[in-house]
Amino acid sequence: MKALMIVVASIFFSSHLEAGNNKPELTDSFTDAVKSVSEEDKALVVTFHRHAAIYKVAKADPKFGEIKAKLEKAQKIDQKIKVVAIIPSMTIKEVKE
Amino acid sequence: MMKLIILAIFVSLGLEANELLVPNIKKIHEAVKKTGTSPCATCDGQTAQTERTADLDSPHNRKTIKLSVLSPARAQEVFNLLRDDEDNSFNYTIEGCFARAHRMAQLMDEMGIISGKAIVDGKFYMVSKYGEYGWSFHMASVVLVPDKNNKLIPTVFDPALFNHPVSFEEWKKRLMKDPKSELYSDYFTSRFHYGPDTRHIDLSEYNEDELEEAKKTNRDNRRMGEMLTMFETAPKKGRK
Numbered sequence: 001m002k003a004l005m006i007v008v009a010s011i012f013f014s015s016h017l018e019a020g021n022n023k024p025e026l027t028d029s030f031t032d033a034v035k036s037v038s039e040e041d042k043a044l045v046v047t048f049h050r051h052a053a054i055y056k057v058a059k060a061d062p063k064f065g066e067i068k069a070k071l072e073k074a075q076k077i078d079q080k081i082k083v084v085a086i087i088p089s090m091t092i093k094e095v096k097e
Numbered sequence: 098m099m100k101l102i103i104l105a106i107f108v109s110l111g112l113e114a115n116e117l118l119v120p121n122i123k124k125i126h127e128a129v130k131k132t133g134t135s136p137c138a139t140c141d142g143q144t145a146q147t148e149r150t151a152d153l154d155s156p157h158n159r160k161t162i163k164l165s166v167l168s169p170a171r172a173q174e175v176f177n178l179l180r181d182d183e184d185n186s187f188n189y190t191i192e193g194c195f196a197r198a199h200r201m202a203q204l205m206d207e208m209g210i211i212s213g214k215a216i217v218d219g220k221f222y223m224v225s226k227y228g229e230y231g232w233s234f235h236m237a238s239v240v241l242v243p244d245k246n247n248k249l250i251p252t253v254f255d256p257a258l259f260n261h262p263v264s265f266e267e268w269k270k271r272l273m274k275d276p277k278s279e280l281y282s283d284y285f286t287s288r289f290h291y292g293p294d295t296r297h298i299d300l301s302e303y304n305e306d307e308l309e310e311a312k313k314t315n316r317d318n319r320r321m322g323e324m325l326t327m328f329e330t331a332p333k334k335g336r337k
Contacts, residue, residue, distance in 0.1 A: 026324055026325065028192070028317075028321060035233065036233075048233075049292070050195065050292050050294075051192060052192060052193075052194050052195065052232045052233060052234050052235060052236075053191055053192045053230060054220065054231035054233055087191070087321060087325070088191055088225075088227035088228065088230065088325060089228070090191065090192075090230055090231075
């Protein structure tokens with residue numbers, strides 16, 4: 001069963017690969033409260049209360065301002081948010097309040 | 098359309114797999130369910146292994162944690178069982194240490210071993226085959242193991258970083274290996290603590306919601322690890 005799942009998932013990801021500008025992208029999503037938001041040269045560095053990894057938002061991302069505002073707001077009011085991050089670079093792609 | 102069909106197959110297989118992947122957690126023995134109770138104190142013979150316990154002080158959060166004392170050989174044996182647990186997620190260690198440690202605690206409960214959690218807060222940078230990544234905290238299971246002089250050493254089970262049990266000091270040294278890493282605080286909690294935030298609170302049992310969340314996190318992360326492996330091994334497509 002596990003082998004079958006891997007084969008099917010392989011097909012799924014190969015189709016994803018073809019569809020997405022030939023650039024594979026694996027994402028993870030989770031809900032958590034923001035612990036800290038700090039700005040570095042090229043990225044925003046974000047940590048969460050439950051999730052241990054250090055996440056980033058690239059300043060070059062066109063949605064940088066929007067994502068930053070949502071993260072800071074969520075931290076201020078201590079509200080949990082849904083985060084979609086690109087794996088394994090741990091780059092935040094989307095934030096849903 | 099093709100993608101939708103494949104997705105449907107994948108989802109249905111995923112649902113089936115969820116049922117198959119239900120962790121093999123048996124009923125936790127009453128004797129080990131409560132903090133500080135030796136598994137043999139009220140043992141009715143069902144606990145496979147009985148271990149003696151001793152106290153471990155945690156100055157940072159002002160707690161004293163009662164833990165099982167294991168011989169070095171027994172510690173390695175237990176470590177191997179935890180590392181090889183297919184319901185844990187040691188194939189994806191970038192995220193989810195809290196869920197892995199919770200699963201290890203439950204497995205040790207089944208073995209009649211009272212474990213705790215070793216936790217560090219700070220910035221810890223690791224390098225993997227996927228590149229550099231960081232942790233704002235890290236946690237793993239801890240028990241007590243006597244050294245050559247019979248002194249009890251807090252010993253960490255962390256298959257994400259080591260292939261054998263290591264002293265708490267060696268564990269921290271590994272986490273601080275990268276010059277950019279910074280240690281803010283280190284401490285211990287009982288096995289019932291799911292994350293660092295509750296370190297100042299006394300807990301005497303698991304939170305059912307957190308047990309479920311840990312189970313889901315481990316399942317999702319295990320799949321994430323499998324997918325990353327597929328990404329690595331997938332044949333390169335002709336790129337324009």
